[in-house]
Amino acid sequence: MQNNTMVACPTCGQKSPWSQDNKNRPFCSERCKLIDLGEWASESYSIPQQNSEEDEIFSEDLVANPNKSFL
Numbered sequence: 059m060q061n062n063t064m065v066a067c068p069t070c071g072q073k074s075p076w077s078q079d080n081k082n083r084p085f086c087s088e089r090c091k092l093i094d095l096g097e098w099a100s101e102s103y104s105i106p107q108q109n110s111e112e113d114e115i116f117s118e119d120l121v122a123n124p125n126k127s128f129l
């Protein structure tokens with residue numbers, strides 16, 4: 059069993075050993091890990107919302123109410 063698997067750091071692309079000692083894996087260093095986490099946080103990650111049906115019902119309600127009061 060080989061224990062020297064190399065992984066490419068997602069931040070800088072440098073190959074680093076995938077081992078128990080490498081706490082920052084798959085990153086080559088803590089710095090690269092923090093950089094990646096920072097970029098992830100700074101990017102406005104829009105999490106797809108699953109409550110689109112609720113929004114539709116809500117907007118339908120908004121449209122229906124003026125009609126009711128109008129009639």
Ligand SMILES: [Zn+2]
Nearest residue numbers: 067070086090
């Ligand atoms: Zn790196």
